[in-house]
Amino acid sequence: MTKQSVKRVALAYSGGLDTSVMVTWLKENYDCEVVAVVVDVGQKEDFEAAREKAMATGAIACRVIDLREEFLTECAFPALKAGAVYEGRYLLGTSLARPVIAAAQVEVAREYNCDAVAHGCTGKGNDQVRFELTYQALAPDLTVIAPWREWEITSREDAFAYAAERNIPVPGSPRKLYSIDRNLWHTSFEGGILEDPGAAAPDELRELTVDAAEAPDTPEDVVISFEGGVPVALSGEALDPVTLIQRLNEKAGAHGVGRVDLVENRLVGMKSRGVYETPAGTVLVAALADLESITLDRDTAGFKRGIADRYAELVYQGLWFSPLRAAFDAFLDEAHATSTGDVTVRLFKGSAMPVARTSPFSLYREDLATFEEDSVYDQADAGGFVRLWGLPSSLAARVRQAAEANGPVTDFASNGADAARVGPEGGTGPGMAVPAGLPRRAGRPLVSTRG
Numbered sequence: 001m002t003k004q005s006v007k008r009v010a011l012a013y014s015g016g017l018d019t020s021v022m023v024t025w026l027k028e029n030y031d032c033e034v035v036a037v038v039v040d041v042g043q044k045e046d047f048e049a050a051r052e053k054a055m056a057t058g059a060i061a062c063r064v065i066d067l068r069e070e071f072l073t074e075c076a077f078p079a080l081k082a083g084a085v086y087e088g089r090y091l092l093g094t095s096l097a098r099p100v101i102a103a104a105q106v107e108v109a110r111e112y113n114c115d116a117v118a119h120g121c122t123g124k125g126n127d128q129v130r131f132e133l134t135y136q137a138l139a140p141d142l143t144v145i146a147p148w149r150e151w152e153i154t155s156r157e158d159a160f161a162y163a164a165e166r167n168i169p170v171p172g173s174p175r176k177l178y179s180i181d182r183n184l185w186h187t188s189f190e191g192g193i194l195e196d197p198g199a200a201a202p203d204e205l206r207e208l209t210v211d212a213a214e215a216p217d218t219p220e221d222v223v224i225s226f227e228g229g230v231p232v233a234l235s236g237e238a239l240d241p242v243t244l245i246q247r248l249n250e251k252a253g254a255h256g257v258g259r260v261d262l263v264e265n266r267l268v269g270m271k272s273r274g275v276y277e278t279p280a281g282t283v284l285v286a287a288l289a290d291l292e293s294i295t296l297d298r299d300t301a302g303f304k305r306g307i308a309d310r311y312a313e314l315v316y317q318g319l320w321f322s323p324l325r326a327a328f329d330a331f332l333d334e335a336h337a338t339s340t341g342d343v344t345v346r347l348f349k350g351s352a353m354p355v356a357r358t359s360p361f362s363l364y365r366e367d368l369a370t371f372e373e374d375s376v377y378d379q380a381d382a383g384g385f386v387r388l389w390g391l392p393s394s395l396a397a398r399v400r401q402a403a404e405a406n407g408p409v410t411d412f413a414s415n416g417a418d419a420a421r422v423g424p425e426g427g428t429g430p431g432m433a434v435p436a437g438l439p440r441r442a443g444r445p446l447v448s449t450r451g
Contacts, residue, residue: 006143008033009116010109012101012131013062015050017170018120021159022147023057024166026118030145036062037108039101041071042184042242057168063108068184071100072241073230075320076185080284081229081332081339083304084312089262091278091285092315093186098127099320102134109142116143123149126267130318137321178205184245186278194273201261201275208249208277212256212350219348221355222251224287226343229336231284245280252279255347267317283352287343290354294362295338304335 009026013019013036023034036054038047047064054062075096086092102119109117117135121128128146135144153159163170177192189205203211225233234244252258258279266272292301307328314325341359345352387394 003030006030006032006116006145008035008060008112008114009118009145010035010037010105010112010114011059011118012105012120013038013050013054013059014120015045015053015171016120017156017159017163018148020053020057020168020170021153021163022118022120023054023059024168025147025151025162026145027058029151030116032116034059035108035112035114037101037105038062038064039104040064040066040068041097041100042068042245043182053169061112065104065108067100067104068242069240071097072184072245075100076245076281077230077241078329078332079311079315080231080281080288081336082311082328083285083289083308084315085285085308086312086316087262087264089260090264090274090276090312090316091186091281092312093183093276093278093281094127094181094188095130095315095318096185097183098130098318099134102131103138106135106139106142109139114142116145118145118147121146121148124268124270126316126318129267130320133318134321182207184242184249185281186276188277189275190272194275197263197273205275206259206277208253208279209259210254210256215254215256215349219346220251220255221344221346222248222283224248224284224343224345225341226288226291227340229288229332229339231287248280248283252283252347252352253277255352256350257347257352258282259350283345283347286352286354287345288339290357291339291341291343291359294357294364295341295359296335297363300335304332307331 009030009032011019011022011026011034013023015038019036023036026032026034036051036059038050038054040047051062051064079092079096084092086095102117105117105119108114117139119128119131121131123146128149132144132146135142147153153162160170162168178189178194179191181188181190187207189201193199194201194205223233223235224231225236225238231241231244232238234247239247258281259275259277261273261275263271263273292304296304311325311328314320314322314328319325338359338361340361341357343354344356346355
């Protein structure tokens with residue numbers, strides 16, 4: 001589709017500098033109508049002011065959609081159940097919000113008969129991929145417009161100059177130091193001095209957390225209640241998802257929990273540094289993992305750990321609507337069917353430590369685990385288990401001993417009459433046939449003593 005054929009565009013709109021300028025730029029360069037789409041995922045903006053600004057800059061309509069609860073229940077909580085943490089540290093706050101925003105944008109585009117969608121992501125970042133892969137998954141017929149990859153604006157100064165020439169009201173100043181992204185799950189800071197990985201992040205980069213050194217000197221215990229792996233109550237009070245996250249953010253943030261300063265590998269190939277605050281998410285990840293320790297069997301827990309990193313990569317890389325992520329969710333729903341219970345988490349000076357856990361589906365049995373005398377577990381039974389568990393190692397050792405004692409042997413005898421066999425004590429006789437050609441290794445220790 002050419003510029004001339006685009007008639008109406010649904011623009012993901014925030015009311016910030018970039019998207020405020022884009023309304024006018026789209027009209028000038030595509031000669032099209034613009035529908036602004038504002039999605040509330042908990043960023044605490046003045047949405048009415050954003051609506052008024054969009055209309056004042058030339059949009060024919062501005063839809064403001066509250067998707068805070070959907071953001072949590074359909075994106076953040078599934079990632080929580082997966083234990084998805086990108087590169088071991090990033091709880092994916094920005095990554096999880098983008099599919100929600102882009103999907104809502106597609107719905108509005110259909111409602112207003114738009115033939116194109118547009119976003120304000122730069123050509124260097126991850127978000128362009130997250131938005132556009134969502135468009136491709138949900139509306140491959142729509143034209144995608146990415147102004148940052150087309151226009152001649154290359155800096156905030158250029159954008160402010162463009163706005164000033166056209167009397168577009170924009171917030172902030174050309175010297176804004178940091179890029180800030182907010183939603184219910186987190187706040188992130190990028191840019192400015194953070195672009196130097198050798199410079200400590202200024203302490204002013206905080207919205208949700210206090211400095212751990214300034215946190216209360218007395219720990220606070222909070223009880224997280226889960227049903228099927230989903231948080232449903234805080235310290236005995238049943239809460240809707242939005243309220244639960246808001247309150248837990250306040251409690252954990254007040255104790256300095258959930259702030260990280262990290263360098264990550266962007267999808268587009270470069271490294272990027274950010275400061276992220278995710279107090280509620282940090283507590284919930286720790287609490288659910290602790291609950292799983294008593295509700296999941298060993299094999300299920302091990303498999304779940306095995307997919308956690310891949311799940312995080314899918315989210316980070318914009319593949320939220322991939323078949324693989326959907327398949328993972330099906331497994332996780334089944335795995336967490338019994339992840340119901342309470343976990344007590346102690347908040348203190350930047351740490352969130354689970355200290356107690358209970359579940360009606362607990363696989364932990366004190367009468368089995370006790371080191372004291374019990375009537376359930378016959379310790380004598382362990383001998384047979386240990387022998388069977390070690391059978392492969394035992395057989396391999398006997399073969400090795402026979403080879404070292406007797407030298408290479410010819411072959412397995414079909415009837416066993418001519419085969420060298422490993423007896424009960426490792427010698428020849430009734431036992432296991434020794435494979436042909438095993439070299440003599442006299443004097444070589446079974447366990448290396450190097451290093």
